Amino acid sequence: MATLDPVDAGDHVCWLVGPGDDFTATARAFAADGALFGDKVLLIGAPETRWSLDGASREVVVDPVAERADGAAWNATALLDLVRQEAEAATRQGFRALRVLARMDRVWPRGASPQEIARHELELDALVLARGAVVVCAYHGADFRPGLLEQAIGVHPHQLGTQAEVPGFRMYSAGTDCWSVSGVVDSDSADTFRTALDELAARSATVRLLCEDLELVDAAGMRALVDVACKAPGRRIVIEKADETFRHCWSLLGYDVPQIPVELAP
CATH class of the missing domain: 3.40.50.300 (P-loop containing nucleotide triphosphate hydrolases)
Structure with missing residues (x-):
């Protein structure tokens, strides 16, 4: 803009x-x-x-x-x-x-x-x-x-405005307890992403993340998802519209298990 x-x-x-x-x-x-x-x-x-x-x-x-x-x-x-x-x-x-x-x-x-x-x-x-x-x-x-x-x-x-270093992702409201995530979540922006997720998980029992415009999530970004979900008892994160690359990497990292309250919706 x-x-x-x-x-x-x-x-x-x-x-x-x-x-x-x-x-x-x-x-x-x-x-x-x-x-x-x-x-x-x-x-x-x-x-x-x-x-x-x-x-x-x-x-x-x-x-x-x-x-x-x-x-x-x-x-x-x-x-x-x-x-x-x-x-x-x-x-x-x-x-x-x-x-x-x-x-x-x-x-x-x-x-x-x-x-x-x-x-x-x-x-x-x-x-x-x-x-x-x-x-x-x-x-x-x-x-x-x-x-x-x-x-x-x-x-x-x-x-x-311009800034030399900006996070590669955007997170913003898409409805009640539903948030759109776009761009790239990697090792450079994982901490910023984690902080935003922490605040959402503290407010809602279920947080829905719409990821159709998410270009990439690396291992650091996925680790942030897991950490936030696991440290908030009774909370759940639902990932919607994730692409096949995300799903494949999630499975390879061993996160697709019931103990981790992150659900990859169909």
Whole structure:
């Protein structure tokens, strides 16, 4: 994705903001597109007047840092609650959708762990799909170390901006307890993949992974699947639409046994 112009209802975008990016101009254009399409706009970050659309009633601006200074328990959970609340309000008020731009350095002013990022973004992705919202999560590279940026990219279906090292896979919501996995899961991205799976397995008794767009899973990726499934008692991972290469390698590695709660669906 080269710009935010094509984003639409149901899109969840990870924007890697580089040192040469004009964040304010892009944010204003994104908000203006919301007015053009009849969206309610929610801006989460520093309340710069340059974001404003002349005080239009369709726009809500929230600064997490200021909220915390006033004693509010503002964190990633509060962001999810706010997006859910405003998406419901937008529907009642007759807007086409809720359009959100969030500065994640304001949500996590001291950074975040890979687990926090995976948990938050996967939950937000499911919310975006269910509510038909448009959400852009802006990660400023200067405020997040590369490993965290890789985690953030891996759990967004879309990306704006460039980064030298990005995970080879994408994992995003395809329905209730169902997640699409695409790209490549190898030794370079297995840890990021494992973190995302851990968060899904902690939330659901059965996690379905749609793998029709998955190009490759090497031994490290398959080991991550096994480890996550086996360490979560009572949990099950169902692999759907895996190709013959995946099935053959899974069997060769000895994982196709009842003791491992990973099911390869027909």
